[in-house]
Amino acid sequence: EFENGRVLGNKRSCHRTSKVDSWWRWLFWHCSYCFCICDDATNSDRYFSLRNVLSSTDSNKVITGVRFVKMHGVVHIQIQEGILQRYGHIDETSISWQPVDNFRTRNAIEDKDYMKMTYYKRAIDLDDLKAPPEHVITGIKFRRVGGHLNLEIRATPINFTSGELIEPGRKDLWISNDNTDGAPIKPRTRLKLDSPDNPLNSLSPSKIDSENDQYLQFTYSDIDLDAAQTTVPYLDTQMVSPQPPVPLSG
Numbered sequence: 001e002f003e004n005g006r007v008l009g010n011k012r013s014c015h016r017t018s019k020v021d022s023w024w025r026w027l028f029w030h031c032s033y034c035f036c037i038c039d040d041a042t043n044s045d046r047y048f049s050l051r052n053v054l055s056s057t058d059s060n061k062v063i064t065g066v067r068f069v070k071m072h073g074v075v076h077i078q079i080q081e082g083i084l085q086r087y088g089h090i091d092e093t094s095i096s097w098q099p100v101d102n103f104r105t106r107n108a109i110e111d112k113d114y115m116k117m118t119y120y121k122r123a124i125d126l127d128d129l130k131a132p133p134e135h136v137i138t139g140i141k142f143r144r145v146g147g148h149l150n151l152e153i154r155a156t157p158i159n160f161t162s163g164e165l166i167e168p169g170r171k172d173l174w175i176s177n178d179n180t181d182g183a184p185i186k187p188r189t190r191l192k193l194d195s196p197d198n199p200l201n202s203l204s205p206s207k208i209d210s211e212n213d214q215y216l217q218f219t220y221s222d223i224d225l226d227a228a229q230t231t232v233p234y235l236d237t238q239m240v241s242p243q244p245p246v247p248l249s250g
Contacts, residue, residue, distance in 0.1 A: 006224075007224075008035075008223055008224060008227040008228075009224075009225070009226055009227035009229070010201070010225070010226065035223065035228075037220055037228060039118070039119055044231075045070060045073040045074075045075070046073075046116055046117035046118075047073055047074040047075065047105055047114045047115070047116055047117070048074070048075045048114060048115045048117070048142050048149055049074050049075065049076045049077070049101070049103075049113070049114055049142065050111070050112065050113055050114055050115055050141065050142050050143055050144065051101050051103075051113055051141065052139060052141045052154075053076075053077050053078070053079050053098070053101070053139065053140050053141055054138060054139040054154065055079060055081040055098070055138045055139065056081060056098075057138050057156060057165055057168035057169065058168075059083065060083050060084050060163075060164060060165055061081040061082060061083055061084070061094070061138075062081065062082065062084045062090075062136045062137065062138055062156075062165070062247040062248070063079045063080070063081055063136075063137045063138060063139075063140065063247070063248050064080050064081060064082045064090055064095060064241060064242070064245040064246065064247060064248060065079065065080030065097075065239055065240055065241030065242070065245070065248075066078065066079055066080070066140065066239070066240050066241075066248075067080075067237060067238065067239035067240065067241075068235050068236070068237045069100055069237065070237075071100060071102045072102065072103070072104050072105075073105070074103070074104075074105065074114060075235065076100045076101070076102075077140055077141070077142070078097060078098065078100050079097070079098050079140065080095060080096070080097050080098070080239070080241050080245075081094075081095075081096065081098055082094045082095040082096075082245050084136070084158065084163050084164075084165065084247055085163040086161065086162060086163040087160060087161065087163065088160060088163070088246065088247060089163070090244070090245040090246060090247065092244065092245060095245055111144055115142065115144045115149055117149075117218060120147055121144075121147035121148075122147070122217050122218045122219075123147055123148040123149065123215045123216065123217045123218075124148065124149040124215060124216060124217075124218070125145070125148050125149065125150045125151065125177065125188065125214075125215045126191065126210045126211070126212070126213075126214045126215060126216065127150075127151060127176075127177040127212055127213065128212040128250065129151060129152075129153045129175050129176065129177065129250055130175075130249060130250030131153065131155035131173075131175065131249045131250055132155060132173070134157055134158060134160060135155040135156060135157050135158065135173070135249065136155065136156060136158055136165075136247040136248065136249055137153050137154065137155060137156075137247070137248045137249060137250070138154050138155070138156040138165070138168065138172065139153065139154025139172070139174075140152070140153050140154065143176070145178070145180060146180060146182075148180070148181075148215055150176060150177070151176065152174050152175065152176040153174070153175050153176075153250075154172050154173070154174050154175075155172065155173045155174075155175055155249075156168050156171065156172050156173075157171050158247075177212075177213065179213055181215060186213075188213050188214065188215055189213065189214050189215075190214065190215055190216065190217070191209075191210050191211075191214045191215065191216040192216075193216065193219060193232060193233070195222040195224075195225060196219070196221050196222055196225075196232045196233070197221060197222055197225040197226055198221055198225075198226045198230045198232075199232065199233070199234050201225075201226075206236070216233065218231055218232070218233070219231070219232060220232070
């Protein structure tokens with residue numbers, strides 16, 4: 001709390017506040033507190049897996065759900081898979097979450113197995129990726145495009161009547177949005193976070209306010225609202241898994 005009454009952070013959530021007062025030294029040297037933002041690489045989780053996450057197409061399995069999980073400081077995409085049947089139905093007894101390809105960064109290669117977020121590499125692209133007609137999703141992964149984390153999906157053609165995947169491994173398509181914020185024509189636009197508070201302080205439900213072909217940057221929360229002590233946005237770890245299960249197409 002400054003001597004003029006300005007408070008950084010939510011005063012009601014603190015047991016006490018620390019006074020921030022400037023002072024004079026030797027009558028002519030005015031000293032003030034400085035506010036800085038620290039990038040703590042030691043006590044933070046800033047790694048995203050870049051490895052492929054594929055359903056077991058040899059067993060005619062497709063992706064029916066996704067979620068984020070974190071292991072050993074690395075954020076992974078985990079998939080739920082199930083056996084595709086006739087007319088797009090899923091064998092509910094075959095549904096399971098595929099184990100994560102768990103690894104430690106010290107045993108992996110940066111920018112091949114994982115991407116490390118830094119001040120200059122902290123953007124994530126926001127895209128609507130959809131499989132072509134008569135295709136379903138059988139793979140998903142992150143990749144690095146410049147300083148951005150970018151999503152890709154793998155689509156595999158199906159025979160809707162028989163429920164069989166058509167030549168998986170040969171007729172698969174990897175789909176992504178290669179546009180960047182530096183493109184000369186219709187560049188990717190930034191979704192700005194205006195004075196973001198700690199998301200846990202919000203009383204209203206989350207709503208989608210992003211559009212295709214955008215990106216956002218991980219940053220710090222607002223100085224006045226939260227004393228810039230929280231990294232935002234948060235990653236939502238809730239699973240996206242329709243009930244009853246269906247093959248995902250985008």
